[in-house]
Amino acid sequence: MVKMDLEKLFKPKSMAVVGISKKNPLSPGRIVLLKNEFEMNVKVYGIYPTGGDIEGVQLYENLEKLPEIPDLLVIAVGPDDTLGYIQNCADLNIPAAVIIGGGFAEIGIKGKKRQDKLEKVAFDNNIAVLGPNCLGVYAPPLVDTIFLPTERITRPPKGSVALISQSGGVLVDQFFVKFNERNIGVSTAVSIGNRAVVDEVMLLDYFSKVDPDTSNIAFYLEGFKEGRAREFLRLARESEDTVIVFFGGKTREGKVATLSHTASLAGDFKIMYSALRQNMVILPHSERELLTSLKVYDVLSHRKNPFGDNVITYGNVAIVSVSGGHGVLAADMLRTYGLNRVDFNKEEKNQMKALMNPVAREIASFNNPIDLTGSVLDTDIENIIRYLSDIERIECIILLLLPYPPNISFQIGRRIANIISTKRKPVVCFVPYVPKYSLIIESLELAYIPVFHSIKEAVQAVSALKQRTRIDSVKKGNVYWD
């Protein structure tokens, strides 16, 4: 297959937009033109048959009148006119295009014929076409072709995760909103729509091998593009990045929808899952597990990965809480996620007891889960975390950090972060998701310690770290995947 220059989609020097309405401020073309002009760094040109301006931004009569040949053309017109513009790209050597509109394979035979024509022009001329029927590209700080008004969208922070979604809605909602809520960073986001030309395989190739800002590649797919699964598997196995796929349309009920949606066929998921797993693709069971995994992998990708070279091989954890019930609930989930309770011997229990303040010492419990009780002081939590960090057979600490006890100070997050950043023992924290505790949450996350807002997510995070160790080992040829 031809290698297209996908970099022109994500890092264009300049772009042009066709399909701007002077009457309707909410027309997709107009929204894309103005958000790129006012909010993004790319040089952007608007095309309008009679020229003039829109909200003070100059418009050009046609592509030939532009002061330069743009790297990227965003096409927001009807399906037949779209074909004309793709021909223009070929004629003018515009190397990339985003087609926002529908009316192609997703509407049936008539549309399929249009899409065939589109594909022929694009492949013959090496034009990296995204879509049709898509939101296109969000590649901060350069480009944003999402035709939905920015003020309605929640933009995620900048980070290591490339997002590729067959559903634009899933991209801006399930991913953007929840990434922002959880502080997970995005490098580039791509809505592939009908994926007539640029597909999941080309994007996996690009983000694995070309894009220096991406270390984790996450897909929402409703099945692979026909004939492309094998190549996807090969690239996933070769990739140094973590590859994660979340599938929609896994059930008969869901398949009814995918057929009507972006013209994909839901494959045989059981066989596919097994092949994907063998090729080191991570397959979360739920949206929540997907998000939890991406959050820890994003942290690991950071230059200042707080856990250094410490990895979780066996899943041996210690649980520390100030609430007995929280410890119980976390312990209840360990086995489901392939993790184990470390046992403490009598000497260790006595040593921990000796590290505590005299009141809490008498009522605290040093089984695992450890319950430091509501009589805890900051220094008790610090001492115990420091002590556990030095026990080699503990691979990870789950710290259920409830700030309700009266003597826990607002410094606690900072104090814990300092210990983790020097000891480098993996620690995942649970802190209640309440605005007044953002002081604690932020002091941990500023030091790249991942904080979660449910017990289940904290446990899932350790499981995700363990899974990553195994995948890295296999990719380096050290052990076999079981």
Add this chain to the structure above:
Amino acid sequence: MVKMDLEKLFKPKSMAVVGISKKNPLSPGRIVLLKNEFEMNVKVYGIYPTGGDIEGVQLYENLEKLPEIPDLLVIAVGPDDTLGYIQNCADLNIPAAVIIGGGFAEIGIKGKKRQDKLEKVAFDNNIAVLGPNCLGVYAPPLVDTIFLPTERITRPPKGSVALISQSGGVLVDQFFVKFNERNIGVSTAVSIGNRAVVDEVMLLDYFSKVDPDTSNIAFYLEGFKEGRAREFLRLARESEDTVIVFFGGKTREGKVATLSHTASLAGDFKIMYSALRQNMVILPHSERELLTSLKVYDVLSHRKNPFGDNVITYGNVAIVSVSGGHGVLAADMLRTYGLNRVDFNKEEKNQMKALMNPVAREIASFNNPIDLTGSVLDTDIENIIRYLSDIERIECIILLLLPYPPNISFQIGRRIANIISTKRKPVVCFVPYVPKYSLIIESLELAYIPVFHSIKEAVQAVSALKQRTRIDSVKKGNVYWD
């Protein structure tokens, strides 16, 4: 067993607090005294051996010096002094007490002996003793004996759910924080600690039969109190309220913790679960399912229940979204939760098509899930919801309401609420949990339409409604539980 007057715990005319420190502003007794004095409606008296005042609040030298015999005594002293105060309750005819401190059965043999003495005095004298080793009672607007500083706690809204928790941490965190986040209302919350005297059975009895403000009773337990399971089952089956139990310590890993925690023995969960189910107790599989169920049951309990007499018997749903991917993900979950997709015939599809604006009509999909697309207008959503509400075989509509399409207005929540409130067809909504969309969320919730912030919760909510129908039927003797 003796019937104690639990109302004195939750609706005392007056209360007294012992164990106040003049030196330490964070001492439990002092926190309880001042929060009740400044924040709650109960008349509260502080006891201090030398009298005087604390932060301007008068203190009394002992219980005998109080201007009246209080209904409730909050005891925040060491375990041996606690026994003395319980004897005082007997001598002075104080009918109820909350024991905050530990040092009883949870610490072993020595403590168990103390607890035996405590139980004898309490049962002999009919004193409703809560604890020891607990947070006590939060019964707004009257009483709050939670000794954690109020400014650290998130208080849930007022509503129909009585909460009874064996773990204080689970009560104030898993319940309070997440109830507040999800707008679920609490009538009374109880932390039972060692449940030496007042236990889950007595509380189930009280909230079922006595308390007029409670319609749903939720428990966090790590096993039943010894010998009390049978009575619990009987009361649960008789209760007109919905009874929900969430268990901790279900696994071997979790049991390690419960033994050290509040001196309970985790039972054989498999047998217990089956007995509970047969007696119409709802057993959520996860914290999230627990919260989702409580949210819908809280709504149903409201005088203005928006769904009227409409019930979900078979679980036949229609899914409406403006994003294909969201529809797929929701449909994928139906079977797991015992729900079914309704199929539309050609005529119905054409009728729905005719109700849409000309642009969206051409690209929308009227299979189930219905995808109205990003070209949707408010009126399209209104027309489709109204249309589906009149189809009898649809028992519930799952509306995945993404406000990203440019033509959806801020009125949309209000418009949908008005339709539901007149049609009374059960509708559960998903709206992204983003501050800027609280305008839409609030307009629905003001009309008691439950709004969820994940697709999974919306689907779980329908399942919870279906479960409630079955339980109500069995309790009324109509059908058998399968």
